Amino acid sequence: MSGTKLNPVRIIITGGTFDKDYDELSGALTFRDTHLPEILRASRITVPVPAAQDPALGAKSIVLTGAMLPYTVLHSDAAFNLGFALAAAQLVACGIHLCMNGRVFAWDNARKNTSLGIFEAITPDFGATGSATPDSATPDFGATGSATPDSATPEKDST
Secondary structure, three states: OOOOOOOOOOOOOOOOHHHEEEOOOOOOEEEOOOOHHHHHHHHOOOOOOOOOOOOOOOOOEEEEOOOOOOOOOOOOOHHHHHHHHHHHHOOOOOEEEEEEOOEEEEOOOOEEEOOOOEEEOOOOEOOOOOOOEOOOOOOOOHHHOOOOOOOOOOOOOOO
């Protein structure tokens, strides 16, 4: 794949959980400056990220992401979610998507479950077959690969 041209990805910083710092003395989350350059370096992101400008919307893939824990907190999901969102941005169809915890959601079908520490689908997708899939935004990768449902969610044992 060394000959594959990578499309640039524009990242817009909103000052959310990625960029919060945890003040150990007060226990408060604060904002000083973005951690994005550090996250991109540490994650060895190779997708071109041009300087931020106002995005021209149109037939584009818009991928939103964030983190349950700030980047500066031990065991944060920020770097993983950013890398996953950058990969998804190159594969999903045009539209608005939310990428969290290794899953792609429709923009209007996800919620933050703080008791489980994950983002989850609000309602399952019953599709044409009537069977439920993990969420309504499982992407159709077409010729670029196959999309599979989230098999990482453990099944509950009824015994």
